[in-house]
Amino acid sequence: MDTQAYAALAQRLTEGAARALTGKEEETRLLLCALANVLTNPAVVLLNFIFPAAWLLLLLECAAVGVEGLVYLRCARRIRRPFLFALCANACSFGLGLVMGGIL
Numbered sequence: 001m002d003t004q005a006y007a008a009l010a011q012r013l014t015e016g017a018a019r020a021l022t023g024k025e026e027e028t029r030l031l032l033c034a035l036a037n038v039l040t041n042p043a044v045v046l047l048n049f050i051f052p053a054a055w056l057l058l059l060l061e062c063a064a065v066g067v068e069g070l071v072y073l074r075c076a077r078r079i080r081r082p083f084l085f086a087l088c089a090n091a092c093s094f095g096l097g098l099v100m101g102g103i104l
Contacts (some may be wrong), residue, residue, distance in 0.1 A: 024103050032071065033069075033072075033089070036068040036071040036086075039067065039071070040063075042067055043060070064086075065083065068085070068090070069085070069086040069087070096097075
């Protein structure tokens with residue numbers, strides 16, 4: 001597997017762990033979280049690969065948090081702070097990606 005595949009796998013595991021730690025283990029909500037991530041992650045990774053710039057990566061990550069937060073807001077009414085939830089899950093995933101990439 002290449003670095004991108006490892007990063008994608010690590011992201012899925014990290015965000016799943018973050019969601020489990022928040023007590024959001026209900027099957028429907030986990031499926032929703034996975035689908036929201038599947039919508040945003042490939043676009044962020046692809047655009048970062050094509051246009052590798054730190055400012056663009058930050059912008060893309062913020063957009064992903066916004067999209068995921070909107071999905072949670074509209075579809076998962078039990079998540080009290082959907083944007084904070086999306087931010088925390090993505091921050092954990094991004095941090096692990098930095099560690100795996102040898103940057104941290």
